[in-house]
Amino acid sequence: MDTQLTETDASQGLPSNWGRWGEDDERGTLNLITGEARTRGAAEARTGRTVSLALPIRPTPVISGPFAPSTQDASPVQQMMIYVGSPAPATADVMLVTNHHPRSTHLDALGHTVRDGRVYPGRPVDEAVTPAGARHGSTAAYAAGIATRGILLDLAADGPLPSGHAVTSRDLEAAEEHQGVRLESGDALVVRCGWPMTPIPGRPMPGMSLDAVRWMHRRGAALYAGDIGDAHPDLDPACPSPLHRVALPLMGLPLIDAAEVDDLAAVCAELGRYAFLLTVAPPRIHGLTGVPVNPLAIF
Numbered sequence: 001m002d003t004q005l006t007e008t009d010a011s012q013g014l015p016s017n018w019g020r021w022g023e024d025d026e027r028g029t030l031n032l033i034t035g036e037a038r039t040r041g042a043a044e045a046r047t048g049r050t051v052s053l054a055l056p057i058r059p060t061p062v063i064s065g066p067f068a069p070s071t072q073d074a075s076p077v078q079q080m081m082i083y084v085g086s087p088a089p090a091t092a093d094v095m096l097v098t099n100h101h102p103r104s105t106h107l108d109a110l111g112h113t114v115r116d117g118r119v120y121p122g123r124p125v126d127e128a129v130t131p132a133g134a135r136h137g138s139t140a141a142y143a144a145g146i147a148t149r150g151i152l153l154d155l156a157a158d159g160p161l162p163s164g165h166a167v168t169s170r171d172l173e174a175a176e177e178h179q180g181v182r183l184e185s186g187d188a189l190v191v192r193c194g195w196p197m198t199p200i201p202g203r204p205m206p207g208m209s210l211d212a213v214r215w216m217h218r219r220g221a222a223l224y225a226g227d228i229g230d231a232h233p234d235l236d237p238a239c240p241s242p243l244h245r246v247a248l249p250l251m252g253l254p255l256i257d258a259a260e261v262d263d264l265a266a267v268c269a270e271l272g273r274y275a276f277l278l279t280v281a282p283p284r285i286h287g288l289t290g291v292p293v294n295p296l297a298i299f
Contacts, residue, residue, distance in 0.1 A: 012239075014210075014239075014246055014250055015213065015214055015217035015246065015247075015250060015251050016250040016251060017029065017120075017121065017250070017251050017252045018120070018121040018122045018250065019121060019122070020121075021121075022121075023121065023122070024136075025120075025121055025252070026110060026136060026137050026138070026140070026141040027141050027252070028110050028120060028121075028251065028252020028253060028254060029220070029221065029222045029223070029251060029252055029253045029254070030141070030142075030146065030222055030223070030254060032185050032186040032220050032222045033146070033147075033148045033186045033222045034186055036186070037148050037149065037184075037185070037186025037187065037222070038147055038148055040148075040149045040184070040186075040187075041147060041148045041149035041150070041187075041276075041277040041278065042147075042277055044149055044150075044273075044275050044276045044277045044298070044299065045276070045277040045298040045299065046299065047299050048298065048299075049267070049298070049299040050296050050297065050298050050299075051263050051264045051267050051276075051296070051297045051299075052260070052263070052294055052295070052296060052297075053105065053190070053225060053256070053259045053260055053261060053264060053294075053295040053296070053297060054105040054259070054260060054292075054293065054294040054295060055103060055104065055105045055197070055258055055259075055260045057075065057076060057077050057103070057104060057292075058075060059075055059077040059078060059079035059095065060074070060075040060077075060078055060079070061078065061079060061080065062078045062079065062080040062094075062096060074101075075103070076097060076098045076101030076103050076104035076292075077095055077096070077097050077098075077104070078095065078096040078097075079093055079094070079095050079096075080093070080094040080095075080096075081093060082094060097292065099288060099289070099290040099291055099292065100112070100257070100289075100290050101258075102197060102257075102258055103197060103198075103258065104258060104292050105256065105257070105258050105259055105260065105292065105293060105294070105295070106256070106257055106258065106290050106291060106292045106293060107139070107142065107254060107255070107256050107257075107280065107282055107290060107291055107292075107293045108244075108248060108254060108255040108256075108257060108289070108290045109134065109137055109138050109139045109141065109142070109254070109288065109289050109290055109291075110137035110141070110248065110249070110252050110254065111125075111128050111129050111134045111136060111137025111138055111289050112137075112244075112248060112289040112290055113244050113245065113248045113249045114249065115245065115249040115250065118249075119136070119137050119249060120137055120248070120249050120250070120251075120252045121252060123136050123137070129289065132287075133286075133287030133288070134287050134288060134289050135287070137289075138286060138287050138288055138289065139282060139285060139286060139287070139288040139289070139290070139291045140286040140287065142254075142280075142282045142291075143282075143284050143286075145279065145280060145281040145282070146188075146223060146254075146278075146279065146280040146281075147277065147278070147279045147280075148186055148187060148188050148222055148223070148277075148278060149184075149186070149187045149188070149275055149276070149277065149278065150187065150188040150189075150190055150225075150275070150276050150277070150278030150297055151181050151182075151183045151187050151188070151189055151190065151274060151275055152179075152190045152191075152192065152261065152264055152265065152268050152274045152275075152276075152297075153172055153175035153176065153179070153181075153183075153189065153190070153191050153192070153274075154175060154179065154192045154265045154268065154269075154274070155167065155171055155172075155175055155191060155192060155193050155194070155228075156192050156193055156194025156195075156265070157175075157178070157265075157269070159194065160193065160194030160195055161193045161194060161195070161206040161228075162206070163203045163204055163205070163206070164203075164204040164205075164206065165193075165206040165207075166206070166207060166208075166209040167191070167193070167206060167207065167208050167209055167212050167228065168209050168211045168212055168215075169211050169212055169214070169215035171212070172191075172212060172215055173215075179268075179274040180274070181274045181275050183219045183221060184219070184220065185219065185220025185222075186220060186222050187219075187220075187221065187222060188221070188222055188223035188224070188225065188278045189216060189219075189221045189223070189224050189225070189226075190224075190225045190226055190259065190261060190264065190278070190297075191208075191224075191225075191226035191227075191228055191261075192226060192227055192228070192261045192262070192264075192265050193205075193206045193226070193227055193228035194227070195227065195228070197227065197258055205228070206228055207228060207229065207230055208228060208229065208230065208242055208243050209242065210238070210239040210242040210246065212242070213242040213243065213246050213247045213251075216247065216251075216253065217247075217251055217253075221253060222253075223253070223254050223255075223256065223278075223280075224243065224247065224253055224254070224255050224256065225255075225256035225259040225261075225278075225295060226256075226259055226261060227258075227259060227260070227261050227262075229243050229244075229255070229257060230242065230243050230244050230245075243255060256280070256293065256295060257290075259295065264297050267297075267299065271299060273299065276297040276298060276299050277297070277298040277299075278295060278296070278297055278298075279295070279296050279298065280293050280295045280296075281293075281294075
């Protein structure tokens with residue numbers, strides 16, 4: 001397998017971990033979560049107080065055929081109720097889930113995004129992802145769960161970011177200084193921009209710049225979550241969608257999309273603490289390119 005970047009990607013000096021942990025690696029930056037990083041995270045769980053980073057989902061009945069809708073306004077979960085059991089009756093559910101829905105907090109596997117016909121760490125996409133499921137870079141890599149220190153950088157502490165703002169490394173470092181924390185190798189980075197998940201017509205959402213993604217690479221971020229992701233492509237014309245087009249397929253940085261971080265920001269401000277133990281325990285459904293999750297911040 002060729003783990004070399006394309007000539008174009010190499011000339012741009014894009015951050016990459018292809019080959020860093022071997023040609024068959026499926027964990028990407030989760031390899032940075034060492035025993036020391038887990039211990040650092042566990043030390044932040046002092047009171048047992050927990051905060052969920054997941055959006056609530058209200059399912060809708062299965063009414064639109066065999067495939068769940070993926071539009072912004074539709075629920076990511078369709079539900080069918082069935083009645084089972086004899087002689088003692090019981091109720092059960094059948095769910096149809098759209099894993100990468102914008103209103104569902106979900107964890108992207110490394111085979112989710114394709115770059116120049118390849119997925120992390122350089123495997124041809126037709127070998128990695130088939131109609132029968134993902135064979136490489138799937139959710140199977142998350143079977144043991146994720147536990148490490150989480151760091152919240154609240155960029156909206158003084159109000160939501162301006163429309164169309166491109167977040168840079170300076171923004172992230174300014175938040176570190178203001179909050180008295182520092183992202184270290186193996187930590188999970190959680191970012192708040194203060195905007196709702198539903199786009200506002202005519203107002204481009206803030207978004208991460210390539211400069212911010214390079215900073216994550218230098219610092220050794222193991223996982224990214226937030227209410228800010230790849231927004232309006234005009235934010236960084238040279239590299240639109242740097243989280244999903246660079247961080248995920250080149251760096252192997254797993255992304256938790258559509259995280260709910262307002263409650264987390266409120267608790268961090270109340271306690272005066274912006275570091276916590278972050279745990280993510282995805283269901284052990286193999287062969288997927290993404291899966292809904294309920295990340296927990298534990299203080």
